[in-house]
Amino acid sequence: MKYDNPKASPVYRSKRDEILSTARDTTAHENRGRTHGNVQQNMQHTAALFSAYLGHLVTPTDVGQLMVLLKSSRIKSGIPITDHFVDQAAYSAISGEMAYEAQNSLMAGVNNTGAREEE
Numbered sequence: 001m002k003y004d005n006p007k008a009s010p011v012y013r014s015k016r017d018e019i020l021s022t023a024r025d026t027t028a029h030e031n032r033g034r035t036h037g038n039v040q041q042n043m044q045h046t047a048a049l050f051s052a053y054l055g056h057l058v059t060p061t062d063v064g065q066l067m068v069l070l071k072s073s074r075i076k077s078g079i080p081i082t083d084h085f086v087d088q089a090a091y092s093a094i095s096g097e098m099a100y101e102a103q104n105s106l107m108a109g110v111n112n113t114g115a116r117e118e119e
Helices: 015-028 030-036 039-054 060-077 082-107
Strands: none
Touching (some): 015 030, 039 082
8 A cells, every 4th residue: 555645654653753762762771771870770869969969859750850851951052953852751751760669669668768768
């Protein structure tokens, strides 16, 4: 079957699909952990550094959202290259994962740092 509109083709891949796929592949690639470290530990370390610098609690979920905002700033003040949108999608997914893990930890009686809550 021939398609008059390439977007109607079942093999058509939109830019949106490309951005999301690249973000997924980037965050899931095993070499990423070797060069960037464990993502959960990285977000926890970054949250601790941000907290110390700002003088108030910053969570790993906050770190992911702040990185999305950093990429938004780059898009606004520079050239909106695809890589910024890929990074935003990846940081948003990581932030969502951090929020999910924090929620599950709270449900199990454990706080976001991994320490057991006092009863």
